[in-house]
Amino acid sequence: MQTLEQRFEEFVGQQAEPPRVARYPVDAAMIRNWAEAHDDGNPVYVDPEAARATGRDGVVCPPAMVSTWVMSGYRRWREVHRLRAEGIVEDCAYSRLLALLDEHGFTSVVATDVEQDYHRELTPGDHVTAHFTIESISPVKRTGLGDGCFITLRKSYENQRGELFVEERFRLLRFNPDTAQEAR
Known part of the structure; x- marks a missing residue:
């Protein structure tokens, strides 16, 4: 395990994957x-x-909805799993980290x-881009x-003008299910 844990250092601080750019701008229909x-x-x-009665220009997007604009969808999921089945690892830090963990x-x-952390509201017409970093x-x-x-991923969501909407820390546990019995 020590050797594996030493390898973690090469991933921390790296861009996890290329920026995710929303396929569509924020719109009132999807908000509804x-x-x-x-x-x-x-x-x-x-x-x-x-919304105008509260001093806004119009409707706003629910803050928790921010990640939905950059989700890549089922087609992307299938492609990643097809590549993995062929033994191909995408050339980005997060994919390399996951492959290393799979090996172990x-x-x-x-x-x-x-x-x-919310910095400003999303409104119809905003076009969201998310940047991902492996924080820890x-x-x-x-x-x-x-x-x-x-694994903690730090994500920042911004609009087409580079204005920050949301900063996020997303944590997940990557685990070995074969050791579950030992853990109990």
Whole structure:
């Protein structure tokens, strides 16, 4: 494990992957769909008059929706898994880290927590880009799911003018499911 943990240092601080650029600009229809799907009755998300009554120019995007604009979708997921099945690792730090962890049996993942700091609101017409950095990787720890390490990704979301909307720390546990019994 010591050798594996020493390798973690080469990934910390690296750009995790190329920036993710939203396929579509923020729009009122998708905001409404999100608000309805989450049963969120905040009128500033769906009613331009209510939003203007609060000093805004119009409707705004729910803050927790920020990551949905840059999600790459199922087609991207299938492509990554096809490449992995062929033994191909994408040339980005995060893919190389995951391949290294796979080699050592850390093949399962669970999201553990997320922290977000909001700097400004997203509004229709904004075009979101997300930048990802590998902020930290913990030493291997024994958890209830098995031995694993916590990876923290630092994400920053900005608009087409480079204005920062949200800073996020997303933590996940990459673990070896074969060690779960030992952990118990």
